[in-house]
Amino acid sequence: MIKELKMDSRAIAELVLHLGRIASGEGLVEGLTAVQWAVLRYFARANRFSRTPSAFAAFHGTTRGTASQTIKNLETQGYLTRMRSEADRRSVRLVLTDKARGILANDPFESLVRAADSLPPSVQGHFANALQRMLGQVAWERGKPPFGTCASCKHLEGDGASREGQTPYACGFSSEPLLLEELDGVCINFVQGKPMTVKGPVAGAAPR
Amino acid sequence: MIKELKMDSRAIAELVLHLGRIASGEGLVEGLTAVQWAVLRYFARANRFSRTPSAFAAFHGTTRGTASQTIKNLETQGYLTRMRSEADRRSVRLVLTDKARGILANDPFESLVRAADSLPPSVQGHFANALQRMLGQVAWERGKPPFGTCASCKHLEGDGASREGQTPYACGFSSEPLLLEELDGVCINFVQGKPMTVKGPVAGAAPR
DNA sequence: AGATTATAGTATCTATTCGAAACTAATGTC
DNA sequence: GACATTAGTTTCGAATAGATACTATAATCT
DSSP: OHHHHHHHHHHHHHHHHHHHHHHHSSSOBTTBOHHHHHHHHHHHHBOTTSOSHHHHHHHHTSOHHHHHHHHHHHHHTTSEEEEEOSSOTTOEEEEEOHHHHHHGGGOTTHHHHHHHHTSOHHHHHHHHHHHHHHHHHHHHHHTOOOOEEGGGBTTEEOOSOOOTTSOSEEETTTTEEEOGGGGGSEETTOOBOSOOOOSSOOSSOOOO | OHHHHHHHHHHHHHHHHHHHHHHHSSSOBTTBOHHHHHHHHHHHHBOTTSOSHHHHHHHHTSOHHHHHHHHHHHHHTTSEEEEEOSSOTTOEEEEEOHHHHHHGGGOTTHHHHHHHHTSOHHHHHHHHHHHHHHHHHHHHHHTOOOOEEGGGBTTEEOOSOOOTTSOSEEETTTTEEEOGGGGGSEETTOOBOSOOOOOOSOTTOSOO
16 A cells, blocks of 8 residues: 555654654753763764864754854863864864763663664664665755765775775875774765665755 | 674664754754654644643653643644643643644655655565664663554554444553544554564575 | 542743854965 | 955854642542
């Protein structure tokens, strides 16, 4: 029945929303709000090109002003340290303190990770794939950067073979070499690389 | 690699969160905030046992006080109408106005529905199942009702055969008959009934 | 029956988050 | 050099958050 399929896609969308809210949007755990947890989580996962207030604002779908406030708050609580960028004197880099890294083990979000981990391993890959595809489509519709890791990014260069005086990988967007450990950091400049057959226009033509 | 599987479950959790936020947590569309959209969406989907301030508070993972404020706000804006319950004089039933039903077509959440709808139909069912299972686990860990529809609820009684003077279905929890159209409404009293075994691709076909 | 306890909902307080706008400083472009 | 762009902050008013105290009704227990 056509109606059934339509119901399924709506159910999927509702469950994604509900799941995200229940997992993260709840109560003060360790005295932090949902958004504050999101900030710490983000700076723990973002690669070195993306640990800025603006990048977090884009990731979280809020304004730079709001992001600035929340970050300042966490800074005075001793969870973040700020450093001015040498390359761009306007820019600011934020780094988690040990206090922040310690508290992240109690992130309520971890219950969602456990739930995902209890899925049959054979479907986890497909599941992650499908979600990344949905994210690409939604982000494109809303004119937002999709975020993602180097692993499937268009800008990733290199085959993993370490040659003389070179790192095995590099980022074609920033023209910077990449260490192996950096490949799974989340990046604001992510562009879907491997086909993944996304419906609709892909890169470059986001609606304004 | 073992590390890859662990990465996948974390990636799934991150994507669920990110997707939900990008799809709903953004900007003022039609002058409504993300939470206000959530309220309208909830009362559009909740069954007649669940259209109360308390049920919404439980669904949204907030307190009754906060829910009360937001609902009052939407009421004065003409999106909701309130009625006292006859059965329980403490309780309040909320109903969407035509204004609310009209505006719901512009719900930013619909972009997420479209994204889910563009997934291969063959995986949508499994996908919805997996998400419902994850929700069950997370909700249980956090001590929250999971919410769900009659279709897979333990309390659903009846086989769809309409007998004399009876509706084809009934709810064993509330001891109330259920109309066919009511079966896909979201309920706060939902308890997972059928196991919902998620079928994956054949074991062994998975990358090691 | 009466006393106690639990539940549904509201009102009030303070803190946080939000979007918008105005602003500074550094960078880019022509 | 003039101009626009970008990164980040600050300020404002509104909305949301959790916590607490409160009223009214319902359920439970003698």
